[in-house]
Amino acid sequence: MPELPEVETVVRDLRPLVVAAKIARVRTSRHSLRRRWNRRWSRMLLGCTIRGIRRRGKWVVLDLDDSSHVLFHLGMSGRLNVRDGKDSGEPHTHVTFVFEDGRSLRLRDPRRFGCAVYLATDEALHRFFQGLYLGPEPFDMGRGDLRAAAARTRRNLKAMLLDQSVVAGVGNIYADETLFEARLHPALQANRVSPQGIDRLHRSLKRVLRQAIELRGSSIRDFLGGNGHKGNYQDNFRVYGREGLPCRRCSQPIQRIRLAGRSTFFCPNCQPRSSHNRNEPNES
DNA sequence: ACAGGATCCTGGGGGC
């Protein structure tokens, strides 16, 4: 559930808390995450100081002073935060970096779809992302990039947006919100959408993500930022989770279908399957 | 080559 805006929020919240912190101990749980934490990595990290924290797609990247890196993925239910002193023994804590000053950075993840990975060099980090075929950041992506990606696939728009090799960081919620904003039906075959339609998608993607970041992401179920504060974008959802509720533009009921194995919400009036009347959806 | 389905995992919610 943490998608780009939520991960960005976590990173921004954590930055003042972790930069310049020195790692004194590393603790891991015996449950394995999506990728197994290698015990040697813990030793490598001892004495390292965190130089920076940033986001790449849905990944959190810690940069350490010996030019090694630690990546975190929050999966569905992962939370990354800093606690003071005493081990509160919170359940589902899988990776803990105890700092010299007694505070600690913890990855908690009940569903264990998340992971933590150590990469010893810049080169290794680069190769790791290359191996994932991780696509461009939405804000760095030109509209030509999205046009090209759309032209070369017969998949539907929803599946294309969810594909991390096309654009990094988009998940189920922001895919649906972006498609609504662009007034494109999620089931449209990507290579059959007009260049103008793809450009609308490109603009909408940035607009939706930018606004979601401003509002600190969405707190549905239990997402909290790195400082424990909630996001507010869930109050702005146009379609996600609104099956049967009136569209905020035209008041037609929002529909839900299954696409790319995911619940997909859209307005059948504002996002018509054909592009005939896309300029004037009926008011009703 | 490409698209879609199954899989992993737990907590929460609906139905009875």
Next chain:
DNA sequence: TGCCCCCAGGATCCTG
């Protein structure tokens, strides 16, 4: 109130 079942979906692996 309690229990069961299903659902949520990010990434990866498998099948058609």
